[in-house]
Amino acid sequence: GLLAALCALTVWLGDCSSRCAAQPVSSSSTASPTTPPPLSGRALRLHRRNCADSLAALADLRRVKASVRQELVRMERERTKIMQQIRASRIELANLMRNQRKISADTEIARSDLAALQIRLAEADQRNLPVLRLPLNISTLKSASAVDKASEGNCGLVDCFDYARCGLADQRPRFALLYSATDSLTDAARLLNSSRRLLPDSMSTNVAVRDSCLVLADVGSSSKSTLSAVPAATNLVAMLLLPASAASERLRRGLIAERPRAVVASRYQPSGSYRPGWDIVMPAKAPFRSASDLWAALPPLVPARRPRLLAAPLLPGANSSWWRQISDVDRLVLDELQRLCRSDVVDNLTSKLELPALAGATFCPILAPAGAPLSTLGGQRRLLDCLLAGSVPLILGDMLPPFGDLLEPLWRRAIVRLPRSRSSELAWLLATYSDATLLELRRHGRLLLERHLGTWRAQAATLLTLLNRRLGLPGPAAVGPTGSSALLPGHSRLLMGRVPSHFDETQDYLGAVEPPLDSVLFQPRRQSASCRTRCSTIQACRAIRRRRQPTPNSTVPPTAIAPSIILWALVDSRRLLLSYNRESVLVGSLSKLAGLPYLHSVLVVWNGERPPNPSTVWPDLGGVPLHFIRGPGNSLNNRFLPWSQIRTEAVLSLDDDVYMRQDELVLAFRVWREHRDRIVGFPARFHARSGSGWVYDSNQTCEYSMVLTGAAFLHVHYLHLYSYWLPAALRAEVDRLTNCEDILMNFLVSHVTRKAPIKVTSRWTFPCFGCSQSLYKDDSHFFERSHCINYFSGMFGYNTLLYSQFRADSVLFKTRLGTDKVKCFKYV
Structure with missing residues (x-):
């Protein structure tokens, strides 16, 4: 408004100045009817003075106008700056409120964490958790009672194992491997050599036998010389892996008579002297040297049903003395199987024992007659052949699979067990297995080969795991490489x-x-x-x-x-x-x-x-x-x-x-x-x-x-x-x-x-x-x-x-909520 008034006054004064400048000065000209009469000298001087004042006032007003314009520009700049500060303050206020909400949430979470930690501390105090210290020494096992238990065939970890040699406070290595360098091609030597490669430094094997917790010794062909190097009070695992069950039977009797506390790890385990939870059933000879060779040789798992339902049954240890005394019930079972081979129900039964023949059969029967050993070399070979051929093992009778106390959950998913008395119903019982069940049985059998039985390394790792579990000690730590x-x-x-x-x-x-x-x-x-x-x-x-x-x-x-x-x-x-x-x-x-x-x-x-x-x-x-x-x-x-x-x-x-x-x-x-x-x-x-x-x-x-x-x-x-x-x-x-x-x-x-x-x-x-x-x-x-x-x-x-x-997706994904509701995830 002030600037407008100044502008109007300036315009008026400008008009006055223009009129003053336009006033005629000459007095000799004749006055026209329309021209005003000339001014007198005094009036003219007064008029000129007024004009000069008007011009001065006009100049002052122009200066005032320029000053006001500059002031208005400055005030506009100040107003813009203040508005920017207001907007920045509002943004800062919004950030502070957001940070305040976040700090409140973090505080609440910290409060909850503190309350949880207090509850955990109170629970720990109530349970009286002890602070870990070095354990006390374990008392030495009384050898007399152990021998009595062993002679009675009741040897177990509680009675016959000397835990004093395996205390946590001892500096003894856990395992010592004892086998002859001249017999490096025997099955036991190969297994122990693979075990040596798997053991870390904390379980070193290059020590004296008397200083170790547990001795794994090859007591095959040179059992006398091997046992003489092992003190009587030492925890001993006798590796008895001979190629014939008859020799294993003789050596087993002599070994138990000389060392009743020894754990017998053998493929031959008679029903009368086998000690469950103490002796170890070993698998047959590993068929491959490396995992790559094993995987390349295994047959495909599909199709689920193969051209033949059954392979010809194998009677393990048919030349043994107990086979000549086979019971009448088992002869009836054998006759029934032979009758099924000639019947129309199962008309494609292979009589060959080679892997190609087994690979064409869905089931691979293994007959274990009454009174037969719980494990024989022939039975373990047949079981391994069945798995290698991709055929489902069918055990008729009582037979122990290798590493049974460790792998029993996996064996239950890989083999089929039936009583011998159901041999007459065999064809109909096997027909109830669906394709999916057959594939799962075959897949678990393949897992047993891949992880535990297919190579010497796999068998050695399984044996060490079984022994560590019996000792009640953790196995070697699975530590990955430390990258440079x-x-x-x-x-x-x-x-x-x-x-x-x-x-x-x-x-x-x-x-x-x-x-x-x-x-x-x-x-x-x-x-x-x-x-x-x-x-x-x-x-x-x-x-x-x-x-x-x-x-x-x-x-x-x-x-x-x-x-x-x-x-x-x-x-x-x-x-x-x-x-x-x-x-x-x-x-x-x-x-x-x-x-x-x-x-x-x-x-x-x-x-x-x-x-x-x-x-x-x-x-x-x-x-x-x-x-x-x-x-x-x-x-x-x-x-x-x-x-x-x-x-x-x-x-x-x-x-x-x-x-x-x-x-x-x-x-x-x-x-x-x-x-x-x-x-x-x-x-x-x-x-x-x-x-x-x-x-x-x-x-x-x-x-x-x-x-x-x-x-x-x-x-x-x-x-x-x-x-x-x-x-x-x-x-x-x-x-x-x-x-x-x-x-x-x-x-x-x-x-x-x-x-x-x-x-x-x-x-x-x-x-x-x-x-x-x-x-x-x-x-x-x-x-x-x-x-x-x-x-x-x-x-x-x-x-x-x-x-x-x-x-x-998140639970509330694409769910419309009210304005008072909050989603856990807004975009996913």
């Missing part, structure tokens, strides 16, 4: 930079989030100061702290759950990235993990030829350990090595070019905690039949059979199986093609669990922005993966992959 650092020698520390968190609880509410902790099976037990100081001189504390390698079905006491208010807080997650000369992409992937709940540590497997650039600034993950490890060679199998730095059960295998939201990872991890024996991930694929083989397909369909490990959770136990249990030929095929390691892991898990993987959310592919190279952009990629499926199916004996139509 991928950094340069002079590059001792990473350049770390702070990155903003990509997780916002106001956008994706997750509820209570437990802290990242080591898995319970990896946590050290409590120990006193005296134990900690003395562990450097004795191995007792190390033996007590050694933990068994966890499996997906491991059971943990409820008190070990941390925090206790969370039901499934048994395990936490680890990120395992495979990088190949793409540092910028890797930095972006790592930055996405900043602030991720449950994150325990990050392990980057560096698979490139050159080390990381020392000038690269890596993201600081907020105190989460970041390890760079160089793999042994350029191999995709390095992804699944069970590195010793892994301290959790859950492993998230993640490619360096995969960018994922944190709410997706959290949802997948929570799904995995409820299905720890499966692969839980995002990109899914399937296989389809094409002619006589299989093809790999990545199209979106209604079902899938694989979850790619480029972004998937799996149990650390499967890393051990992949790296140390699978035959080397399978991993060599992965190295040859530089492909298919994820398919092989899916084959492995499906083979072990017979369960399909689980897909989470709707993600099907992962576009990599900024990636200039990829291992999967080659045109031959799909052909190679189809070849892998067919190759793996041949090695496993069947296609282990299982189809699934299940996808896991």
Whole structure:
């Protein structure tokens, strides 16, 4: 308004000035009728003075106008600045309110954690848990009572085993292996030699026999000389693995007479002198030297029903004295089997004993007549031949399978036992087995060969596991390789930079989030100061702290759950990235993990030829350990090595070019905690039949059979199986093609669990922005993966992959809620 008034006054004064300037000055001209009369001198002077004043006032007003305009511009700037400050203050207020809500939630979680810890402490105090100290010495076994028990045939771990030689406080090694170097080709020597390779340094075998806890001795052809080297008070496992049952029977009687407390590990176990829980039934000679040879020789598991229902029955030990005294009932059983061979019910019975003939039969009968030994060399050979041929063992009578007290649950799923009296109903009873049941019986028989019976190494590992379980001591710790650092020698520390968190609880509410902790099976037990100081001189504390390698079905006491208010807080997650000369992409992937709940540590497997650039600034993950490890060679199998730095059960295998939201990872991890024996991930694929083989397909369909490990959770136990249990030929095929390691892991898990993987959310592919190279952009990629499926199916004996139509999303996904309700996950 002021500026408008000044402008109007300025205009008026300007008009006055223009009129003053236009006034005529000459007085000689004649006045016209329309021209005003000239002014007098005094009036003219007055008029001119007024005009000058008006011009001065006009100049002043113009100066005032310019000053007011400048002031208004300044005030407008100040107003704009104040408005910006108001907006910034409002944003800051919103951030403060959001932080206040987050701090309140964290405080509430901390309060809950503190209350849970207090409850756990109170429970521990009520149970009076003792602090771990060095155990007292075990009293020596009274030899007199042990001999009396042994002579009566009642020898057991409580009566005949001297635990004083195996105390935790002793420095004695656990095992000593005793066999002759000249008899290195005997079965017992081969088994003990394989055992020596499996034993770690803490169970060294290069010690005196008298200083060991348990002696495994080959007492075959030179039993006298071998037993003379073993003191009478020593815990002895006598390996009696002779090629003939008659010789084993004579040596067994002499061995028990001389050493009644000895554990007899033999293929020949008579029914009268066999001591259950003490003597060990051994398998027949291992048919293969390596796991690769075994897997390549095993027949396929399909079809379920073969051309012949039964193979010809074998009567173990037919030349023995007890066979000449066979009972009438057993002769009737044999006659009935021979009648079935000629009947129309079972018209295709093979009479050959070779593996090709056994491979054509669905069932492989083994007759154990009454009064026969519980285990004979012929019976164990026949049982192993049946498994090698892929035929289901059918035991008629009482026969003990090898390592029965350890493998009995697995034997129940691999063999069929029937009373001899039901031989007349045999054809109808066997017809009740469905195809699915036959395949499961055959699959468990194959697992017995692969894990326990097929090679000398497998038999030795099973024997050591059985002995460790009888001793009540943990087996050797399953420790993975310790990878060397991928950094340069002079590059001792990473350049770390702070990155903003990509997780916002106001956008994706997750509820209570437990802290990242080591898995319970990896946590050290409590120990006193005296134990900690003395562990450097004795191995007792190390033996007590050694933990068994966890499996997906491991059971943990409820008190070990941390925090206790969370039901499934048994395990936490680890990120395992495979990088190949793409540092910028890797930095972006790592930055996405900043602030991720449950994150325990990050392990980057560096698979490139050159080390990381020392000038690269890596993201600081907020105190989460970041390890760079160089793999042994350029191999995709390095992804699944069970590195010793892994301290959790859950492993998230993640490619360096995969960018994922944190709410997706959290949802997948929570799904995995409820299905720890499966692969839980995002990109899914399937296989389809094409002619006589299989093809790999990545199209979106209604079902899938694989979850790619480029972004998937799996149990650390499967890393051990992949790296140390699978035959080397399978991993060599992965190295040859530089492909298919994820398919092989899916084959492995499906083979072990017979369960399909689980897909989470709707993600099907992962576009990599900024990636200039990829291992999967080659045109031959799909052909190679189809070849892998067919190759793996041949090695496993069947296609282990299982189809699934299940996808896991959050409970309230696509559910409309009111404004007063909050979803656990907003976008998944």
